[in-house]
Amino acid sequence: MARIANYSPIRNVFVLMLENRSFDHMWGRSGIPGLTVPAPGTSNSYNGTSYPVSSPAPTAMTGDPGHEFADVLEQLAGAGATYPPGGPYPPITMSGFASNYATTTDEDLPPPTADHIGDVMMEFDTPTQMPTSYALATSFAICDHWFCSIPGPTWPNRFFVHGASSAGLEHAPTTAQIVEWETVAGFVLPHGSIYDALTANKLQWRLYNDNTDAYSDNPQNGSLFGALPQVTALKNVTLLEVNSLTHFASDLQGPYPYQYTFIEPNYGDVTSNTYVGGSSQHPMDDIYGGEALIKGVYEAIRNSPLWETSLLIITYDEHGGFYDSVAPPPAAPPADGSGTAYNDTGFAFDLLGVRVPAIVVSPLIAAGTVDHTVYDHTSALATVERLFGFGALTARDAAANDLRHLFTQTTARTDCPTTLPAPVARMGRVLPDGASEAAAAAEDDLPLEDSGNLPAFLATARKAAYDTYATTPQERAIVDEEYAAITTRGEAKAFVARVMAKATLVRDSQPRPAM
Template sequence: MNKKLICATPIALAAAIGLYACGGNSDSTPTLSSVKNVVVIYAENRSFDNLYGNFPGANGLQNATAANSRQLDRDGSVLATLPQVWGGLTIAGVTPVITQAMTANLPNAPFAIDDPNGFNVPLNVTTRDLYHRFYENQMQIHGGKNDMFAAWADSGGLVMGHYTPNADKLPLYKLAQQYTLADNFFMGAFGGSFLNHQWLVCACTPFYANANTSPAKGSISAVNADGVSLTLASTSAASALTDKPTFVNSGNLTPDFYAINTMQPPYQPSGNKAAAGGDATLADPSSATTLPPQTAKHIGDLLNNAGVSWAWYSGAWAQALSAAQSGTSGVIYGANNSAPNFQPHHQPFNYFADLAPGTDNRAKHLLDGGVNGAEFIKAVDAGTLPQVTFYKPQGNLNEHAGYTDVAQGDQHIADVIAHLQKSPQWNNMVVIVTYDENGGFWDHVAPPKGDRWGPGSRIPAIIVSPYAKKGFVDHTQYDTTSILRFITHRFNLPALPGLTARDNALVASGGQAMGDLTNALDIKK
């Protein structure tokens, strides 16, 4: 059809047959409905400043002030130096060996772990783990001052460590330069991986009914009247320079029975074996760390109700199930520095009753990502990913301090993205790469004041997509729940209760509601 004929076509007919070539009627800008596939890749335990503090154009270490980088002792006085890194900076059997004694007298300031003139510990070396727990995280944040990370740590001065990567050292850094890096993105909940994975899928905190009469009664935390700090043991060291703190009870449950630190799934694969003579698909309910099945509404329920396809792909899932069936469950999952080093508490849907073993829901939606992500990558290459996909790398590829390093996990995720970019589904895809929580590492930006559960410390997030703004640093306020908000917005789902409660709390505190990631995209809103 030539241009004269097009321009003579009645507007109604032109709209019906998709002709918008004449002036004023042409608009090829994609809309949110152009997004057909959402892929969430969930790595582990890095604050924003720990990895991206030197990223050009971002709110990084150059904006840190003495007030939020200089660390205080437990009595509120300024520390003369950072505490030693208790137990050493690197773990046993790892080169270079950085002992505790070698970390004495560090200046009270952020320091580069990979500084050639310092510890010279590169991104491919595993460092020791750090506290990343619910109450401790709040105590470290200290009302937004971020000046008590060293005081309430079990790793001493390591909390102030960061890396100085660039696009040559860190593949995801290069992708962040090419697409969108969000520098105002916070972990959804205070504390660790267990709780933040729950907030990723349900914006909720698990509950353990009648915990005070349950096997878990000994794990009810002793909390001060402020509701956010733990009660110190009488024998706890007074100064952070002397030793790590000790508490009356830093448990897995709140005094009103919410599960906030690591509990194990009620279904295999779990860190707890099945009961002797019991159902081999279950975890022993008499174990103090087995969480009862959860019944809160999660994003999978909403997607099912709307007829939107979805799946959680977990690296080494099939191998972990096989281990559980052979009776080794609870043995292979620890921080043993072996591959694949699967973590059951990183599998949030495995806690929900409507995804129990034997259900059709589980068979359809909890899928094996394969060792090294091989099965997930097969689905990527074949163009058979569901509309909403979560991918959790196996332990040695997730960047968690204590049992793996940054480099191999970063490279793995970059390799996965390279496959996604070649996928038949790429042209209509949005990929969100983020971290579950800060892993105990300091960050200089104060989290916005929200609800009882969070948000917690700032973490990196990268949006990779044909629709992503190119070479863009997005300063919009986001947290982990922004991923749920994006999915909810795109597929016109009802809001999970936790999303509404979070926004109400943010606004009530004088702040603003969380963004839904659409500002990272070049789309017509």
């Protein structure tokens, strides 16, 4: 396989992955010529009412649209659709988004009121509501056939961007399944992660996250859970290796020997399942924080000595339950020996998930590029593997299209913007309907749910303790005792507060690598 020096000066690949938005939801009314978007009159119906695609979308939702495997099944194939173990997936009609939003209980939140069911069909007035992203997309490339890796939720899709597999997981993990993870080592991908592969090939990688919640316009409503990077759930990745984005711009000004950099947002208030006060653009949070994060990451790279050798990919882990008009295509199963321990439905991993936004940035890409190539999250891995000359992790990334064909400029462009427009100030409510200090206090008494993001992040916090300050059997026994005693959301918050205070102290006391 050819090394990068044979055809391209790209030396540094950056990936920023945000949360839970579909392509049509964010770009269907952008007005960018050539995009594949819904035809006029497109709609879903529920209970005799038609919900057409319309604009502008609310910048924060009143509820969290469903995105578990069963939710996506209904969204893609309509109400009443079933998936027989092992498949095949039923015929895809893209007809069940409104009905699912109106009825799902998978996100542990009340269903929307009748006047908000149609919100899931709505599209942003992108130039007006998302000026930061719009400027970036029109200055470089927007990909209108980038799909998430499976028709399911956050955790398996994020595992795919790290390892072209989810070890068979197709849903948010349950507490019982989390217990089966190797708690000291972390979540094991059968063929390892991209970080393992880079290390094995004597290449370097680096991780960042928005641990200080520096980009939200509503950080007081976030939580320490939101500062936990999901990547640290993996085997061979620890909290000690995740750097604060507060250092990102300055790090890029010096020597930067890292071929691959992955960046996570702040996830906001994970405890309440609202994710407000973060920078991930999760549906119930305002989009401001994510727009500000995109601006900060781009400008740090653009104004660094690395700019002419850099590639930045900005995408979203999954569609978050929002309507999209393009049916997902078939996919190559990872074929990595993943067992059935984490697979509740018998899903064969032979179908991509819903289309998500993706912007690809490099001075070697022509302004105004609209790319119709089919991608999924493993396309980021395939790009890195083929740029730097090492093999695929699984059959999925081996089959994935990469981004190299977008480098159409023989020399770096000199007209790329050095700054992006500021995000639009918050429009509408700050907190979900009915939120108050009293409601937050009552929420602390709610029982810890058995599956979903909260238990998974809680397990990641325990691993963070192991990776930093609880390194002896006696210290880990104390952490395990505290972890086992958690029964409520308030106790979960208290546990994470203790862990993050100690773990952050250890991490920040470590000498930072010389650049």
